[in-house]
Amino acid sequence: MSEIRPTITVEFPICNSCRKPITPKERGVSFLCPNCGSYTIWRCKTCRKQGTKYVCPNCGFTGP
Amino acid sequence: MSSDETERQSIEGELLVPQETYMLSGIHIGTEAEIKAMREFIYKVRNDGIHVFDLKKIDERIRIAARMLSHYEPGGILAVAASRFAVRPVQRFSQFTGAVAFVERFTPGLLTNPNLPGYMEPQVILLSNTEGGSQVVSEAALAGIPLIAFCDSNSPIDYVDLIIPMNNRSRKSLALAYWLLARQVLRERGQLGTQEDLPVKPEDFEMESEEGGIE
Ligand SMILES: [Zn+2]
Ligand SMILES: [Zn+2]
Numbered sequence: 001m002s003e004i005r006p007t008i009t010v011e012f013p014i015c016n017s018c019r020k021p022i023t024p025k026e027r028g029v030s031f032l033c034p035n036c037g038s039y040t041i042w043r044c045k046t047c048r049k050q051g052t053k054y055v056c057p058n059c060g061f062t063g064p
Numbered sequence: 065m066s067s068d069e070t071e072r073q074s075i076e077g078e079l080l081v082p083q084e085t086y087m088l089s090g091i092h093i094g095t096e097a098e099i100k101a102m103r104e105f106i107y108k109v110r111n112d113g114i115h116v117f118d119l120k121k122i123d124e125r126i127r128i129a130a131r132m133l134s135h136y137e138p139g140g141i142l143a144v145a146a147s148r149f150a151v152r153p154v155q156r157f158s159q160f161t162g163a164v165a166f167v168e169r170f171t172p173g174l175l176t177n178p179n180l181p182g183y184m185e186p187q188v189i190l191l192s193n194t195e196g197g198s199q200v201v202s203e204a205a206l207a208g209i210p211l212i213a214f215c216d217s218n219s220p221i222d223y224v225d226l227i228i229p230m231n232n233r234s235r236k237s238l239a240l241a242y243w244l245l246a247r248q249v250l251r252e253r254g255q256l257g258t259q260e261d262l263p264v265k266p267e268d269f270e271m272e273s274e275e276g277g278i279e
Contacts, residue, residue: 027205027206027207027208028208029208029209029210029211029225030208030210031132031135031188031210031225032132032135034128034129034131034132034225034226035128035131037131037132037135043225045205048205048222048223048225049205049222049223050222051101051221051222051224061128063225063226063227064101064221064224064225064226064227
């Protein structure tokens with residue numbers, strides 16, 4: 001008899017700038033695109049600190 | 065005021081206020097120093113080395129900041145004055161928009177230590193300048209709170225999520241910027257019509273020279 005093991009996949013949000021997953025421990029930030037308000041932008045702590053640009057895939061707005 | 069300070073910029077489309085109003089407030093006059101991230105907002109560098117902001121970009125960012133702020137409940141907005149000239153603009157801005165004004169010295173832990181009296185959990189922070197507000201910036205970073213900040217040509221932009229480029233050192237330019245932002249937030253929320261004005265003039269947002277506040 002084969003045992004069915006449930007698999008849990010935890011998906012972390014992806015940093016809009018560097019495309020790395022943001023772990024809850026790291027404390028990134030998320031907000032709705034300032035311009036169009038219809039896409040959630042995530043920024044990791046490093047990109048936030050360095051002021052790395054983010055781009056909204058919906059409207060093309062570039063921040064910060 | 066030198067002719068450079070009143071020299072018109074060629075701008076397409078409409079601004080939130082006439083170009084003269086912007087210019088008389090000195091909102092476009094940056095500093096001699098520049099950080100790389102602020103370069104995209106600079107119109108030109110004067111012969112004396114002063115960086116002049118592009119008025120169209122200031123205008124655009126005020127509109128975008130207002131849109132961003134309108135995504136949050138009024139009481140979730142923490143408006144922080146980190147310099148003396150920002151105290152009254154922040155108080156007035158909060159009065160009109162329902163934001164929470166913070167115009168005192170910032171105690172470390174206010175955004176990060178739940179055991180501290182006065183601990184706050186804002187949804188978004190609007191900061192008058194990052195130079196004087198470095199404690200606010202680092203706590204917004206630790207707490208993961210979105211940060212909108214008025215940044216001069218040489219302001220640190222670490223952890224800032226939305227830059228509003230402008231002269232953040234002057235009484236008049238801070239008054240005009242907060243007045244415009246308040247009006248624009250109310251327009252975005254539909255509490256003011258798109259052509260409607262606040263019941264007071266930008267001068268009403270201006271700090272009197274003898275008024276006290278943060279040093
Ligand atoms: Zn990143
Ligand atoms: Zn967008």
